[in-house]
Amino acid sequence: MKRTVDIYKQFASKKGQIAILIDPDKCSDLTQLNELLKKCQFASVDYIFIGGSTVSREAFQEVIQFIKLNSTIPVVIFPGDAHQVSEKGDALLYLSLISGRNPEYLIGQHVNSANEIFNMDIEIIPTAYILIDGGTKSSVAYVSQTTPIPINNQNIILNTAKAGILQGKKLIYIDAGSGANEHLPATIATELSKLEVPLIIGGGIKSVDSIKKLMNANVLVIGNKIEENIDFLLDIKHYIDVKNN
């Protein structure tokens, strides 16, 4: 386990950073993946997140290796289960699904992978992972057999995040689930951003307008929209260029 905290420091250093989520399950065409990596690099996105709800060990290892060979963007593992781990990543979000009440995703998968992860040379970031209801039945909710928090219930979302911080989590990740109809309301994002740990928001972010509304978060994760339309990365590039100048 790496004691340095490079990626964590980078998360904490700025608001409105962009991560592109790559699900290895959807990467059977490596030429297409290479094109995606080139466009991510061109757009200067801050991170590539890798993970999925139903990824095999082989697909995960193959895709993370391919990404590291073909891009210099930091790779952050966002694992769907205990076998989505690799030293090739720059950091691993050590997720506890604290919106749910399924012990398997609170501690079970963790015990299964603890020995392997303990001996890995990778930055580990203890993360409170909070699933909210983005208006579709998400794969995460189905696979984890947990109930997401209603999207407008600010009190439960905030109290869950606070409980995570009290338990020692270093990062809050609020996810409306991949392909969500709605993302987290901006008002709740603002409240969450006042807590003392960096905030990641994902699920249902499909426009630059949404990115701007959620800019109080440290990192915004975008998956589905790029799968639908890779040229959305050009809009993201424009957003990043304007933000940095």
Ligand code: 1GP
């Ligand atoms: C889901 O946060 C991610 O875990 C990304 O969601 O695919 O809806 O962008 P989208």
